[in-house]
Amino acid sequence: MKAAPMSIRFTLLLGVAAAAGCSRAAPPEVPGHPSQVVYRGTEGPGAGKQLVLIAGDHEYRSEELLPALGRILARRLGFQASVFFTLDSAGFIEPGSSNIGGLEALRTADLLILAIRFQDFPADQMQHIVDYLDRGGPVIGLRTATHAFRIASGPFAKYSWDYQGADYPFGFGEQVLGETWIAHWGTNHEQSSRIVPRPEQLAHPIFRGVREIHAQSGGYEAHPVEGSEVLALGQILNGMTPNAPADTTKPELPVVWTRTYQGVAGQRGRVFTSTHGASEDLLDPGFRRMLVNATLWALGMDSVITPDLDVSFVGPYHPVTFSFDGYRRGVRPSDLAGWDTPIMSPDRPTRDSSAAGKGPTP
Numbered sequence: 001m002k003a004a005p006m007s008i009r010f011t012l013l014l015g016v017a018a019a020a021g022c023s024r025a026a027p028p029e030v031p032g033h034p035s036q037v038v039y040r041g042t043e044g045p046g047a048g049k050q051l052v053l054i055a056g057d058h059e060y061r062s063e064e065l066l067p068a069l070g071r072i073l074a075r076r077l078g079f080q081a082s083v084f085f086t087l088d089s090a091g092f093i094e095p096g097s098s099n100i101g102g103l104e105a106l107r108t109a110d111l112l113i114l115a116i117r118f119q120d121f122p123a124d125q126m127q128h129i130v131d132y133l134d135r136g137g138p139v140i141g142l143r144t145a146t147h148a149f150r151i152a153s154g155p156f157a158k159y160s161w162d163y164q165g166a167d168y169p170f171g172f173g174e175q176v177l178g179e180t181w182i183a184h185w186g187t188n189h190e191q192s193s194r195i196v197p198r199p200e201q202l203a204h205p206i207f208r209g210v211r212e213i214h215a216q217s218g219g220y221e222a223h224p225v226e227g228s229e230v231l232a233l234g235q236i237l238n239g240m241t242p243n244a245p246a247d248t249t250k251p252e253l254p255v256v257w258t259r260t261y262q263g264v265a266g267q268r269g270r271v272f273t274s275t276h277g278a279s280e281d282l283l284d285p286g287f288r289r290m291l292v293n294a295t296l297w298a299l300g301m302d303s304v305i306t307p308d309l310d311v312s313f314v315g316p317y318h319p320v321t322f323s324f325d326g327y328r329r330g331v332r333p334s335d336l337a338g339w340d341t342p343i344m345s346p347d348r349p350t351r352d353s354s355a356a357g358k359g360p361t362p
Helices: 062-077 103-108 123-134 143-147 171-177 279-283 285-298
Strands: 036-040 050-056 080-085 111-116 139-142 193-197 213-215 229-236 253-262 268-274
Touching: 036 062, 050 062, 050 103, 062 080, 062 111, 062 279, 062 285, 080 103, 103 123, 111 143, 111 285, 139 143, 139 171, 139 285, 143 171, 143 268, 171 253, 171 268, 193 253, 193 285, 213 285, 268 285, 279 285
Parallel strands: 050 080, 050 111, 111 139, 139 268
Antiparallel strands: 036 080, 193 213, 193 229, 229 253, 253 268
């Protein structure tokens, strides 16, 4: 039995000038918020495939992680990676706001990567996500995506993390990703995690070329639903380095798993979920390679995954220490366009929360 969870209009599409040569139509360029930056790969196994990445959490700096990941996938593997951000009313990135536009790109997307938290997007934008799920498109969910939506009422309420209806219990988190929010298992900024592949999963394509994985974000409690394939467990460490001693009072719990979910017409989409995925986690080479491999796996491109794929960063990556309200101010999506602009510039000001993300807030 699962424990109950705790309780401007602009016409602009931002992108890189080099367009990938591919036969698939590009996402429609439509009026909407300037929420999007596009990284267009030119060659590689991902050429012709479109990825949509949505950043919109309050704490773990997905507005840094996802453009960095999108650049790697585009430049190194040839994908077109369209990264969307939540904005304030002036068009600057505001993590966790629900102000977003342009999700029409999902109409032709091959993969959706989500790192959002407690979102209540405008109905027209939420509809694009629902349409994508209805067709059974593959999904990658990172960190707070287990509690991606908090929608009190209306046609999309069932996607909420704590939805109690028998038709879609615990919403998008459980029904698509395989788990909703339960609790913290490790303490942020005091306890990091060692991600330990299960012995029987060491040969899984997602772990090809992966030696060790260390995550800065504290662990979550998670018990994936039946039918999920747990790939790795999280060992809570008393410290922030990979060689810190393990917390022997906390059993290892699932932190990486795969599953499939079913669209309305019976199509089944591959799903990869990790309860880790802070911006600082991406600094770890093993974690970064795991996410790149997971992208290829979710697309059914298992044969493309090799231990020597180039997963190095494209351009400068300077993640700030994650915390609530600790994001870099005054950044527009257009500031992140191109291969060489910093993500994010260390010169941008921040305003850190005094709690520094240490509390039990989901």
